[in-house]
Amino acid sequence: MGSVTYHFGEFDLDPSLCRLGNGGRPINVEPRALALLCYLVEHRDRLVPKKELLDAVWGSDFVSDAAVTTGLRTARLAIGDTGRRQQFIRTTHGRGYQFVAPVTVTPQETTEAATTASTRDTIRFCRTPDGTRIAWAVTGAGPPLVKTANWLSRLDMERATPLFAHWFEGLTRGRRLIRYDGRGSGLSDWTSGFTAAEWIEDIDAVADAAGLDRFPLLGVAQGGPLAVAYAASRPERVSRLVLSAAYARGRLARAHDAAERAEADLDLKLTLAGWAAQDRSYQRFLGAQFLAASPPERWDEFTAYQRQTVSVANGARFLEAQSRMDVADLARRITCPTLIVHSRDDPRVPISQAAELAELIPDSRLVLLDGRSHLLTADEPAWPRFLQELYAFLAEEDSGRGR
Structure with a gap:
């Protein structure tokens, strides 16, 4: 797939630019937390295990499982979600995480x-x-x-x-x-x-x-x-x-x-x-x-x-x-x-x-x-x-x- 922008709630997410916005206003997010959000949105059709998130976002960097917890907390705060109010990212304890909010996709202009x-x-x-x-x-x-x-x-x-x-x-x-x-x-x-x-x-x-x-x-x-x-x-x-x-x-x-x-x-x-x-x-x-x-x-x-x-x-x-x-x-x-x-x-x-x-x-x-x-x-x-x-x-x- 070419470059796209994801829209959910009041938010726009552009993975190619590593940019999250709300009504055209950029939202500053720590890079790993933003990468985690992008991965969950791009794989929203399924539950993503914690280990897969660690491998995809942190690669071979030596980090503990707590890194995912911290990254999720940061990503949720950026989009108005919380551990209790999981309207965007849902946690299935012991199994993983899934982006559950409705998403629309806008292809970016790719004409010659x-x-x-x-x-x-x-x-x-x-x-x-x-x-x-x-x-x-x-x-x-x-x-x-x-x-x-x-x-x-x-x-x-x-x-x-x-x-x-x-x-x-x-x-x-x-x-x-x-x-x-x-x-x-x-x-x-x-x-x-x-x-x-x-x-x-x-x-x-x-x-x-x-x-x-x-x-x-x-x-x-x-x-x-x-x-x-x-x-x-x-x-x-x-x-x-x-x-x-x-x-x-x-x-x-x-x-x-x-x-x-x-x-x-x-x-x-x-x-x-x-x-x-x-x-x-x-x-x-x-x-x-x-x-x-x-x-x-x-x-x-x-x-x-x-x-x-x-x-x-x-x-x-x-x-x-x-x-x-x-x-x-x-x-x-x-x-x-x-x-x-x-x-x-x-x-x-x-x-x-x-x-x-x-x-x-x-x-x-x-x-x-x-x-x-x-x-x-x-x-x-x-x-x-x-x-x-x-x-x-x-x-x-x-x-x-x-x-």
């Missing part, structure tokens, strides 16, 4: 014209104070979500690359996604600097060109420390911060001893050797770290795309700058609510780096996903969980919280 209009890219250009030309694009419609540039992109190609297509479908569900090619790569000018201050100016230029004063910011992988630096430097502009597969310090910056420095240096040299020589065996080293859960042919697809985004010289400069980036002190200055999402078995950036970010950023929450890839793929269970957490977090702002 509507889909094309909502997902079409509009590529534009702007200039930074130092005169660098930056390519930026808008996809979708609705409240804005700005994504920082990361390793590496080319606006006119990434939508057609299967490895990235699901990001656009996922990030434009009721949202207007604004992204750009970082200076030195893609459609942006290839002759420019590679410093944090210059990268921050790139975001300023894109946000100004898009007419944005204040917006949520998404930083993925190497775009994470840049997003941290921007949120700390421009607190008046960033309303919410989302970090995925991110870190506060690059591999060389966080090396504590000679062995770690040698390992970080080897990682950099292997990647640069493959990049310069176009040697597949070396290039697969990087592809395997980004896409550990994927077969080797997808690693090749990834590196083939990267080769078309930047020159060999600029690729080396990117890697060197990112490896030495350190935003730990800036992270402590972030004042906006922050969501940190990270795969448990990310081979490129270990979860210790996500934990460090969560410790450094005052108003942050950490969500660990079951996954093995640095770059989330469409067929990983972690991907829908990431979208669920993202949209629930952004919905808190839409409902008026965290402003």
